[in-house]
């Protein structure tokens with residue numbers, strides 16, 4: 001079953017003199033449990049696509065349905081709430097709130113969801129354990145390495161129990177070892193808990209881990225390859 | 235709410251130095267303003283005290299026509315019912331009778347217009363330590379048939395203690411009044427003007443002189459506590475009926491009130507400028523903070539934090555800066571001003587002489603009334619509220635992706 005349906009999506013930037021057709025008629029579906037990479041040269045429209053998918057930007061034309069909710073038909077306050085309840089985000093940088101500890105950062109979104117203390121704490125601890133940060137829960141972001149910070153960001157993205165996680169170049173600022181660690185954690189969460197990850201990347205090693213690779217160029221999908229791995233339970 | 239406040243508080247200390255500098259600017263502003271206000275209010279209190287002690291008392295009861303036409307004919311009979319009725323008010327400490335009129339005072343060759351005060355020597359002394367102001371001779375006895383006159387008047391008429399003063403005037407209902415009075419003492423009155431024209435007489439002698447048996451122009455009402463004056467005035471205004479009327483010192487001496495008000499206004503302008511400077515300092519800090527944290531705000535909104543919630547965090551941050559400044563400023567000025575009010579600053583030079591002439595110790599007095607502090611707290615609070623509008627608006631207008639792109 002598709003959890004995301006992208007239909008004839010367009011994004012044209014026309015604020016400046018030159019019009020940029022950043023996303024040009026993209027239609028894509030994603031199923032639950034996918035581990036998909038979006039690749040393509042710089043300026044090909046990856047960020048633009050992910051931003052629209054995350055409800056952060058409005059398409060010029062076309063629709064995005066998430067579990068049959070038309071994302072861009074929501075009012076802006078509903079959209080913020082929809083993001084909070086349904087979408088996990090990992091950005092390239094500045095993900096964490098600097099004044100909160102790792103634990104508090106993960107808990108933060110559950111505060112926004114008004115989850116009770118017991119649930120918050122249990123989930124936070126299990127997520128931090130899952131991303132290998134047991135024992136560092138009381139450190140502030142400035143005391144963590146870039147890789148550790150991104151792992152906290154992944155834990156936070158999952159804290160809200162989202163339908164899927166969007167990650168725009170999550171490893172761009174990381175060294176190869178941290179990239180490796182982050183990817184295997186994401187892979188693990190995907191396999192064990194069927195978390196849907198959609199991420200963009202430039203990094204070939206990251207691409208290699210993906211089970212589906214969508215290549216875009218000039219705002220168009222030029223290839224969409226599924227590597228058939230061990231068949232998951234549907 | 236709890237998390238917002240926690241976040242705000244921690245954010246405050248991200249840039250410790252900047253926060254401390256901003257807080258310090260408010261702190262100094264508050265201390266300076268409180269000090270200035272305290273000094274001003276202290277001097278007004280003294281001024282009022284002078285007026286009240288030596289002229290009018292806090293309140294006076296008159297015949298209802300007296301204030302419009304200060305004639306000996308607009309006097310009233312001094313009845314014990316009236317006195318008891320006023321004394322029944324629990325804020326009232328004492329009432330002192332006076333009979334005031336004008337006359338011509340003469341020595342052998344010289345004559346001068348003068349003010350004649352028929353007073354209860356003991357009561358008046360209790361109210362304003364009049365006895366202590368006597369420079370030569372003695373103060374009046376209860377039924378004295380002599381007079382005590384102002385030093386200026388004595389000098390003009392070239393009279394001294396034990397000389398005779400002649401007074402001519404018009405008495406109650408047109409009877410003529412003329413008599414000779416031995417001078418018992420010479421007084422240095424606090425008001426240079428009155429000093430040149432005042433004649434004190436015992437009340438019975440004065441009533442006899444003016445043919446106004448048992449009549450008064452005014453009853454000075456003394457309240458226990460100045461702070462309760464307004465309340466007791468309100469009550470007395472209700473209970474005192476025609477043909478009597480009661481007036482506060484403010485009604486009797488509007489020029490003093492006006493002088494205080496205009497001086498206060500000058501102070502307000504100075505403080506307003508000071509606080510304006512502080513306000514721009516706070517605004518600068520808040521603007522820098524918003525700029526530095528745009529990406530972070532973008533992420534917070536992107537992951538699903540409502541803008542209103544984020545705005546409330548920043549609102550609390552602004553509020554905290556204001557609160558820290560005000561609280562520290564007030565905590566510092568409180569003991570400082572209590573100390574200063576207990577230990578007024580001695581004055582020297584002309585100012586000191588002037589005050590001594592007025593019968594006051596030559597000191598700079600400080601007030602520790604609540605307004606001195608609350609005024610600063612309210613000012614800073616209002617400034618903070620106004621400034622907090624800026625971050626709130628800029629967050630409500632924030633576009634998450636734009637902010638994250640930096």
Ligand SMILES: Nc1ncnc2c1ncn2[C@@H]1O[C@H](COP(=O)(O)OP(=O)(O)OP(=O)(O)O)[C@@H](O)[C@H]1O
Pocket residue numbers: 013014015020022040041042043044045046047048049
């Ligand atoms: N706000 C904007 N206004 C105008 N043009 C924009 C805007 N954002 C992106 N673009 C343009 O849209 C195109 C796609 O940009 P996008 O950021 O999506 O690319 P990308 O694939 O994420 O690139 P990169 O790999 O460098 O991150 C580019 O040509 C870019 O210049």
Ligand SMILES: [Mg+2]
Pocket residue numbers: 046047048168
């Ligand atoms: Mg990009």
